[in-house]
Amino acid sequence: MINRRHLLLASGAILIAAPAAAREAGKPATAAQRWGLLIDTGKCGAECTICVEACKAEMGLAGHDRPRTDAQYIRKVNVKDPATGAGHSVPVMCQHCAKPACVDVCPTGASMKRADGIVLVDRHICIGCRYCMMACPYKARSFAHEEQTGQQPHLPRGKGTVEGCTLCVHRIDEGRLPACAEACAAKAKGAMLFGDLNDPKSEIAQRVAREATTRIRADLGLEPAMRYQGI
């Protein structure tokens, strides 16, 4: 019995492993999965913004050339160790915490964590109070100050609501990779590994179990799903 994977391997194609099969229609997300990313900062160039551009295109985020208030779901942070001079470039987005501060402080229940660990904003009930933006230690959320037009059908966004990285739920539910990880693998050095942290057979879970990984501000105890190497 030759399955699709063997066929792909036999054909010599470069295999970008699909994280999982698409979830059946009508089935809810379950806690059996916990989606996360493992980001190798050694492969992440300081000038490279391919993941950021891919995210903007995927989510239809058109800015107003006002970097302080324009929506950003993922950004590049260049950090430097003052003692050694060692510099690293780190992509930072919503860390999809297991214990999200944004969900704790949200007065309406709009900030929510899906069963599979993806943290989202339910804009249907968001009142734009921005408590979550103050609570988030990762500066991961933006506020839509302007009327929005030309949204992508899979990502509704509008004036007066808070928004942030969704880990591309619309793609994950179809069994595809998040746009940033896909673009990094295709056009850059493949610094981002996406997968299911709860599945012992997945590459990300095996590497996290085997190698040293860091979580940003692990001291806060929010247990992010995003893990970094090399910082």
Add this chain to the structure above:
Amino acid sequence: MLARLLLGVLMMLGAAAATAADLPALPKAKGEACIASAEVMRRDHPDMLKHQRDETLRLGIRGAKASLKECVACHATQAADGHAVPVNDPGQFCQSCHAYAAVKPDCFECHATTPKTTIKEASR
């Protein structure tokens, strides 16, 4: 006599109502058939979408029967130059009826009003 008078008044009222406002003229949809009959859709589409939106967003249930994305994909018309016309433009599918019924849905403050278009990264 009184009955005849009443009947006359009623008939006049009916005639006045008929000319009060023209029924909305809807552009034709692309698809074969809607997910339910026109009578059901007219009355129940807000409840369908409201029920579905919570299931999709909060529980992650995809592929529901009612989906705003599918409504827009089917009911958005194309202008002469091939561009999709937003469904909430005056005279378009959603707006023509909502204007007639004097309701202002806020779905389209956030939701896309045209079917999916691919944005080229180079153009940003």
